[in-house]
Amino acid sequence: MADSSVETFVESFERARNALPGSKLSEMRGSAIAAFARDGFPTPRLESWKYTNLNRLSRAAFDPLADVASVEASAWADLRIAGADVIVIANGRYDAAASSVGSLPAGTVLSPLSEAIDGVEAEFREAEEGAAGSLVALNTAFMRDGLVLRLPKGAVLARPVQILHVVDGGAKSLSVHPRTLIVTGENSEATVIETFAGAGEAAYWTNAVTEIRVGANAGIRHYKRQSEAVSAFHTAVSRVRLDRDARYEAVALATGAALSRNELRVSFEGSGADAELRGGALLRGRQHADNTTEADHRVPHTSSRQVFRNVLDGRSRSVFQGGVIVEKDAQKTDSSQSNRNLLLSAGAQADTKPELRIFADDVKCAHGATVGDLDRTALFYLNSRGIPPDEAKALLIGAFVGEIAETIADEAVKAHFDAAIAGWMTGLGGEGA
Amino acid sequence: MSLLSVRNLHVSVDGKEILKGIDLEMGSGEVHAIMGPNGSGKSTLSYVLSGREGYEVTEGEVRFNGQDLLAMVAHERAAAGVYLAFQYPVEIPGVSNMTFLKTAVNAVRRARGVEELDAINFLKFAREKGKILEMKDELMKRPVNVGFSGGEKKRNEIFQMAMLEPTLAILDETDSGLDIDALRIVSEGVNRLRSPERSMLVITHYQRLLDHIVPDYIHVLAKGKIVASGGKELALELEREGYAKFGVEDAPAAA
Numbered sequence: 001m002a003d004s005s006v007e008t009f010v011e012s013f014e015r016a017r018n019a020l021p022g023s024k025l026s027e028m029r030g031s032a033i034a035a036f037a038r039d040g041f042p043t044p045r046l047e048s049w050k051y052t053n054l055n056r057l058s059r060a061a062f063d064p065l066a067d068v069a070s071v072e073a074s075a076w077a078d079l080r081i082a083g084a085d086v087i088v089i090a091n092g093r094y095d096a097a098a099s100s101v102g103s104l105p106a107g108t109v110l111s112p113l114s115e116a117i118d119g120v121e122a123e124f125r126e127a128e129e130g131a132a133g134s135l136v137a138l139n140t141a142f143m144r145d146g147l148v149l150r151l152p153k154g155a156v157l158a159r160p161v162q163i164l165h166v167v168d169g170g171a172k173s174l175s176v177h178p179r180t181l182i183v184t185g186e187n188s189e190a191t192v193i194e195t196f197a198g199a200g201e202a203a204y205w206t207n208a209v210t211e212i213r214v215g216a217n218a219g220i221r222h223y224k225r226q227s228e229a230v231s232a233f234h235t236a237v238s239r240v241r242l243d244r245d246a247r248y249e250a251v252a253l254a255t256g257a258a259l260s261r262n263e264l265r266v267s268f269e270g271s272g273a274d275a276e277l278r279g280g281a282l283l284r285g286r287q288h289a290d291n292t293t294e295a296d297h298r299v300p301h302t303s304s305r306q307v308f309r310n311v312l313d314g315r316s317r318s319v320f321q322g323g324v325i326v327e328k329d330a331q332k333t334d335s336s337q338s339n340r341n342l343l344l345s346a347g348a349q350a351d352t353k354p355e356l357r358i359f360a361d362d363v364k365c366a367h368g369a370t371v372g373d374l375d376r377t378a379l380f381y382l383n384s385r386g387i388p389p390d391e392a393k394a395l396l397i398g399a400f401v402g403e404i405a406e407t408i409a410d411e412a413v414k415a416h417f418d419a420a421i422a423g424w425m426t427g428l429g430g431e432g433a
Numbered sequence: 434m435s436l437l438s439v440r441n442l443h444v445s446v447d448g449k450e451i452l453k454g455i456d457l458e459m460g461s462g463e464v465h466a467i468m469g470p471n472g473s474g475k476s477t478l479s480y481v482l483s484g485r486e487g488y489e490v491t492e493g494e495v496r497f498n499g500q501d502l503l504a505m506v507a508h509e510r511a512a513a514g515v516y517l518a519f520q521y522p523v524e525i526p527g528v529s530n531m532t533f534l535k536t537a538v539n540a541v542r543r544a545r546g547v548e549e550l551d552a553i554n555f556l557k558f559a560r561e562k563g564k565i566l567e568m569k570d571e572l573m574k575r576p577v578n579v580g581f582s583g584g585e586k587k588r589n590e591i592f593q594m595a596m597l598e599p600t601l602a603i604l605d606e607t608d609s610g611l612d613i614d615a616l617r618i619v620s621e622g623v624n625r626l627r628s629p630e631r632s633m634l635v636i637t638h639y640q641r642l643l644d645h646i647v648p649d650y651i652h653v654l655a656k657g658k659i660v661a662s663g664g665k666e667l668a669l670e671l672e673r674e675g676y677a678k679f680g681v682e683d684a685p686a687a688a
Contacts, residue, residue, distance in 0.1 A: 376486070377523055380485050380486070381525070382525075382533070383506070383508045384485075384507050384508075384510075384511055385508075385511055385533075385541075385593060385597065386511035386512050386538075386540045386541035386544065386597065387508060387536055387537050388508045389508065391536065391540065395532075396525070396528070399528045403527065
């Protein structure tokens with residue numbers, strides 16, 4: 001299928017290929033754009049894209065090479081996490097002046113991708129071998145900047161690492177393709193927060209890819225706040241591989257973008273590995289947010305928990321596709337999944353689809369999903385104690401969404417997510433579906 | 434002047450008439466008990482007085498402190514001084530008892546024109562009132578009623594009543610499902626809250642509660658109407674003779 005915008009991306013690539021960073025990646029980029037030209041944008045004909053239609057995105061004319069003025073980073077100061085090391089990626093490029101990184105354990109690499117790109121080829125090549133999908137291929141073709149974090153054996157980062165993506169292309173419809181690579185050695189630990197935000201008159205598109213490898217007995221907390229401009233498009237894939245006894249904890253909260261898709265694929269490759277995947281979206285207007293997960297248990301004695309909560313106002317729509325695969329050898333897998341959706345208006349819609357593929361026989365796999373509105377009995381109970389209806393509603397909604405980020409222990413990081421929730425809550429009641 | 438004046442109150446739920454002309458006058462500081470068999474309309478009366486949706490008043494009026502109670506919505510009635518202790522207290526996951534109570538107390542204080550309590554003064558106030566009900570601190574941190582035993586839930590209801598300082602407390606089957614120890618704690622709490630400024634409407638299926646909370650007046654509710662009123666001796670008469678005397682089959686269970 002030859003979408004005109006697919007051709008535009010291919011042409012842009014031909015013009016830009018020599019200017020893109022990392023000469024060693026040139027061949028990989030070439031095969032990636034060929035794969036994208038062949039496959040085009042994913043369509044609802046693909047089972048994994050059944051509920052999210054990229055028609056509007058694929059028809060828009062996004063320019064990955066648009067020459068735009070630099071972003072005024074100080075305008076985004078509220079989004080910086082106090083006490084964190086911060087890498088700022090503005091309009092897809094590293095902003096050294098706005099970034100700040102303190103001292104790190106010996107051997108640790110914490111760098112923008114553009115400055116570490118010569119060392120990533122092997123890992124990216126390996127990642128390309130999986131069936132990643134055409135949006136990851138497009139990212140590979142155009143990736144310019146992002147984050148590289150390498151932790152040597154035993155390194156424990158005292159401060160959280162934040163990668164702050166901001167886009168403001170003014171009147172130009174920019175597309176950015178940030179790439180992040182996190183590789184951690186045995187017994188290492190870190191907290192990484194990806195924050196996405198933007199502004200500007202024209203709609204833009206963020207197409208992000210994050211690769212994470214958690215080493216033996218290492219722990220990564222990976223939190224994502226998606227607060228893109230409400231006219232923006234956001235597609236993201238995180239691919240996570242867990243070694244023996246690795247611990248991975250994700251929180252992905254979305255309040256922004258007209259259309260967003262957050263794909264989180266975790267592969268359990270060493271026994272004893274454990275992952276907790278949390279997330280959800282707070283939506284209004286005609287926003288659409290898709291959370292698609294896959295916990296692929298490949299070896300015995302691994303565990304995963306998935307907790308996703310969506311709150312929908314106006315005519316918004318949420319999608320949850322929760323995947324769990326338990327492969328033949330993965331005996332004693334313990335997995336659970338819970339998706340709850342709170343509809344605040346009659347025009348909102350939630351699609352939820354658990355997808356369990358189990359090929360082992362000695363496993364625990366629990367799943368549950370609900371779609372409903374606010375509990376009227378609970379509202380009356382609160383009202384009968386003198387709490388006015390709006391305040392009662394906010395209390396119940398707050399309790400519901402509180403589950404998304406309740407596992408975040410670091411206070412400053414928690415505040416970063418609470419601010420996104422509070423910001424969304426202030427818009428409640430001001431909408432007539 | 435009566436604190437609460439219910440006149441010829443008719444109430445329907447889903448088009449079915451449940452209350453068929455209730456008259457009730459309560460003065461300040463009085464404790465009235467309403468007894469009746471299942472299905473007589475006891476809970477409907479408590480909900481219609483506290484402002485729950487879905488209860489249609491087809492006839493009659495209710496005045497509270499001279500105001501038209503039925504014109505107010507639930508949270509306004511609470512601010513005006515009406516309190517309902519629920520027969521089945523509601524669980525609210527994710528909201529701590531502390532947050533819930535602080536929000537409620539300050540909403541009511543704001544509406545009554547009293548200064549709101551800051552965190553420290555709220556805590557002092559909660560500790561002081563909590564003693565009356567033997568509330569453990571740990572119950573304050575837990576989500577509202579989640580994982581509470583039956584007795585803890587009912588104690589929490591009376592604790593909230595102590596915090597919100599109503600002028601009219603409606604206790605809807607507060608004794609149901611309680612063992613004798615829990616009943617003692619709850620009813621002692623209620624008795625401590627009796628005052629000349631506070632009236633109570635005690636709704637119960639069981640005569641047992643009235644041994645602990647001794648009412649000034651007793652009314653018998655049957656088939657949506659008050660069929661008898663009298664002093665506390667009426668409870669004993671009911672226990673001896675059952676509701677049959679009032680044309681009702683169901684015998685009152687004596688504890």
